[in-house]
Amino acid sequence: MRNPGAAPGPAPTWRRRWLAWWDGRFRSLCFDLLFTAMVLQGVSAHHTAPTPLAVCAMVVSAPALLLRRRFPWLPVAAAVLVAFTGAVGPVACVAGYTAARRWGPCRRLWIAGSVVTLAMIPGYYRGIAGSADRLAYVAVVPLAAVGASVLLGLWVFQRGALLASLRDRAEQAERERDLLAERAVEAERRRIAREMHDVVAHRVSVIALQAGGLSVSAPDERTAEIAEVIRRTSASALSELRDVLKVLRDHQPQASGSGPPALDGIATLVDEATAAGTNLRADLPDPLPRVSGAVGRAAYRVVQEALTNAAKHAPHAAIRVTLEVTKDQLQVTVTNRRGAVAGSAVPGSGYGLIGMRERVTLAEGTLRTGGTDDGGYRVRAVFPLGTDKVAA
Template identity: 50%
Template sequence: MQLAWWDGKVRILLFDVLFAAAVAGGTLLDITNNGSLRWYGGVFLGVLFAAMVVRRRFPLLFVVLAPVSQVFPSVPVTISAYTMASRKGLHWQTAVAGVVGAIVIVVWPIPGRDHLSWGEQAASVVFFVGGPLLLGLWVYQRRALLAALRDRAEQAERERDLRSERAVTDERRRIAREMHDVVAHRVSAIALQSGALTMTAADEQTERVAEIIRKSSTAALTELREILQVLRDELPGEPGHVAPALGAVPVLVADAVTTGQTVTLELPDPVPEVPPAVGRAAYRVVQEALTNAAKHAPGVQVTVKVVAQGDDLTVEVTNPRGLTPAAVPGSGYGLLGMRERVSLAGGQLETGWVDGVFRVRATFGRVAE
């Protein structure tokens, strides 16, 4: 047997067992009082008890056995009619239960039945059979309606999620198209022009600067291509490209040095093992801080310090004031983006001037794997 036969509820199973015991006990008491208890009577009571316990799963069996369960079968007939209607609905088995119940109520030998009029007998049929049938049909329809409403609500929720996902996907692809058409075109033009300048430079200094610009724009194109692939839900990355991680900070600092920045890096050896989200956030903090230093304080000494102490990781980038800011426009969202990245990785970000030094400090707690 399975608990699902009783709608997955233990209290319904207990009720059916108690009800079956009461009916079988009444039948046993009646047989005992008549002095007609035989061995086959015990077998019949066992079958009757089992049929009543599993009546929700096999209601037709209970309908057949209910009329002979005791001398006054009105209660078993009523329960069998209700059970069949609530389980099967408008079904031929429900009609059989109604007909059997009506016949039992009308023809079963009950003392005093001869004094009942046809109207009283019809009222008995309506009370003991018709009412339970109607109540069972109502319960069946209500259960079906609730199931349909539940399915409709789940389907509406799934459709809403699909529409939301489609809207997000469409917006991401629209952004990818705009970035490809505008930013990628501009950066590609810079790479081509700097490459041409490298070939036609009049002096070594110009050639070196043009080569730096070409490498930086090429790297920017590679990262931009990865961003476009992520926005389009494609596989990101190219073989050999350095992924944003804590271990890639030395490469990031080396690239900044090739562009003319003076950067000092303090990094533990070996590099601490941190979760990927923390590594990406730390990398982006250093990247944005170096970019800001190059724009607002070109030519100054920049210090990048990574400290791992216990389960805590601290990334700090400092630089003094610059004499002449570079004429490079900014988006105004650098610090905001850093703060969001650090927050998503479970850390805290502090920025501001301390004793004439601009400091960016990101602290990540409990990062040990």
């Protein structure tokens, strides 16, 4: 639990250094200066003339009251030193409050309270000398005054302790909530990894095995080539899926040589699609521009998703992939003509364009999609170039 007497929050460096004795708060220093001036005014008003005793009382009380937050025992010592002056009451009450506020209900508080109570008796006795009917109260009034100040200080101390406890409980509850949220996210990641392994990985493995068997027993060379392309594509998909599952399940970063394809993987996409019989033309700059990892991955996924959509919705149509580099931009354009036959029966998820737009936005780029004048479809993504943002 925090110390109730400590400062409630962090303060600037210069305030912590110059106002360390006032809990780092300027208003506390101002309050203590004003309070000390008021007490000294009361001490001086108690004496009709500036006697040496009154001057001594003010000299001793001033630093004790001003530095009471840092040294709670100073008001107690001041009350003892000015015990024989008639104005010891305010100093003694401040000493009782300060000790209770800083120390709480401990042994030091009871010792300090007893000392300041006894210190008030001589001064109070001098003030009522000659009034025999009031001598019975010579110990009652000091005890009541110091007792009230101590009770007030204990109340402030307990209130600070309660607020500190509530603050700690709130922070602990927030930490537990964050921990539960992290556990829920971890459980969801593992569930997704299991589903992807049990469903997707199994289906892609079956496709790879069947394509491998077809490439061996194909009736002609063209069929064998297409089956081999399907097998290689399925094996590549399994490799990428394995990396994704590893990240989902183990939170392990991908090795430098096994990361997701980037800008240099577009040529591989084009070669695979061409080998599969796609009517594809690619205009790629040589050499490829140096881009950040986010831009490279987003550009690769844009081309990949655009080729997939073109194969599904406009099979056997001519496709053109263009990468254009300007001074500060990279433009990726994939355009397909209108398909000669109806779209394939391959079901779509409906999230292809949404995911494509999200990837482009994360890479600080812009995406435009839509039909062309000849009934085809065009996907154009524009990314910023900058070697200072190259990422792994």
